Amino acid sequence: MAHYTELNIGPIHPSIHGILKFKVKLQEEIIEDVEITLGFLHRNAEKICELNYYADNMVYFDRMDYLDAMNMEVGYLTAVEKLMDMEVPERAQWIRMIMAELNRLGARLVGLGAFGLDMGMLTPFFHCFIEREKIQKIFVEASGGRQEVNYMSIGGVYQDFNDQIINDIREFLKEFKPYLEDIYSMFMHSEIFWQRNDGVGILEPDVALDYGVTGPLLRGSGVAYDVRKDAPYMFYDKVNFDIPISHKKDNIGRFILKVEEMRQSIRIIEQSLDKIPDGPYFNNKAKKSMMLRLKGDGEAFSRIESDNGEFGVYVRGNGTFKPWRVHVRSPAFKNISVVPVMAKGMMIADLIVIIGSIDTVIGEIDR
C-alpha cells in the first residue's frame, strides 16, 4: 500500500540558495513529487520600472540577479538603447564586456562555493570567496559599489577605466588562473563529491528544451546554445572563445562545464583588455544632465547570456520619459521549474545537490 510522507523544505533553509519553499512528497526516502512555492522575495520590479524614469531603473536590475549585477545591467541597457536609438561608444562597450565577464566569474565562484557547501565541503567555499573579493575590489575601484554596482548608464558607463583598474584586472587574472585550477582539483579529488554527484540530477535535452531551460543547465545536457555565440551582442563576435558542452547530463558534467566556461571568460577578458580603444566612454546625448530627459518609443526585446542563462528584457515605450511596460525573461525562473522532473525517483538528499547544481538566484526568480 502506498504510504507517503510530506516534507517541507524552506522557506528559510541553509541549503536551498535563497528563500523559496519545496513541498516534497516522499515514499520512504524516494522523491515522488516536488511542489515549488515562490514569491517570498517578490517586489514586482516590473511595476516599479513603469513608475520610474528610464535611467533610474538600473538599480532595480542590479537587484534581480544580485550576484551577477553587471550582466543584468547589460540586459536592460541593450533593450533600452535600442528603444531610444542610442549609440554606445566603442570604448564603453568593451568596458561593459570586461565587467560583464568579470561579474560572471564572480557569480560562478559563489555558485561553486555554495554547491560545495551543500555537500559539507567547507574549504572550497572560502577559497572561492577570497577570489571573488578581489573581483569586487575591482568593482569598487571602478564604480564605488561592491555587489550592486550601478556602474553602467544609458549610452555608456558611469566612470572611465584608468590604468590602475586595467592593471588590477591583469594582475587578478594572472593570479586567478592557477587558483581556479586549485579550486577545481579540490572538488574533483574529493571522493564524496563524486559519490554525491555522479549520475545524479539527470536532465535529458528534450525535457530541458521543453521547459525553456537555458544556460549551463542546457549546455550540460548537450545543447550548444549560448546567446553570446547565437546572437552576439556588444563585441562577442570579435573575440575568440568556445562554448563547452557536456554529454554527461548530470551534476558532475555541469560542474566541469561551469569551470570550463570560467576559463573561457578569462580568455574573453584577456582579449578585450588588449582591444580596448581610446575614446569617449559615454554618449553625449545621454550625459548626466540629460539622463532623465531620455524618451523611448516603440518596443524592443533584447537577450543576453547571464550567469544562469538567457536573460531577456522586453521594453515598450510610449514616447514619454517612463517605460510603458518592462518584462523580464528570467533564466532562473525557467531553470527551477525543471526540478520536479530532475528530482523524481531520487533520494531526498539528492534534491539538495540538484538545487545546488542549478544554482539559482531568488532575486531573479521572484523579481
Place this chain on the structure above:
Amino acid sequence: MKRTGDSTMYKIISESEDKNKIKIINIDKNDLVEFMEDYKGKGYYLSSITGVDMKDHLEVIYHIHNYDTHEYIEVKISTTDDKVPSLTKLWKAAEWDEREQYDLMGVIFEGHENLRRIVLPDEWVGHPLRKSYDLKKVQYISMDPEGKEHVSYNENEGW
C-alpha cells in the same frame, strides 16, 4: 495572406520588426494554437510570454525560438475580454509563464489546468501590472498555523 500547412490554416494579420530586428507576427487569438502547433513542428520552442495592458485591450506577446536556425520570433495577439488560449499542451514552459502572467497581469489562459497565482498569495486582490491597479491600497499578509496565507487591508491583521 493565407498559408496552408499540412492540415493547419491560420491567417497572419501583419508582419513587422521591433527595434532590435526581431520579427513580429500579428495573428488573431483564435488562430494562436494552430499557429504555434505549426511552428512547434518547425522546431520552435517557447521562450517567454509577456502581457501588456493597453488600457482598452490586452496584448499578449509570445517569444519563440528555434535552436537550430537561431531564429527568434515575436508573436503578438490581442484580446478585449482578458481570455486567450493556453499553450500548456504544446510546451511545458508555458505552464509557469502563463501562471506568472495571470498572477501579475490578469490574463486568463483558457485550458490551463492549474491556473493559480505563482508569486502573490492566492487571496490577493487585483493584478498589480494592470494600469488600473490602485497602488495606494496596501494589502497586508498573514499566515495561519497551517501555513496558509491570508490577505487583509487592515494593517493590524498582517505585515
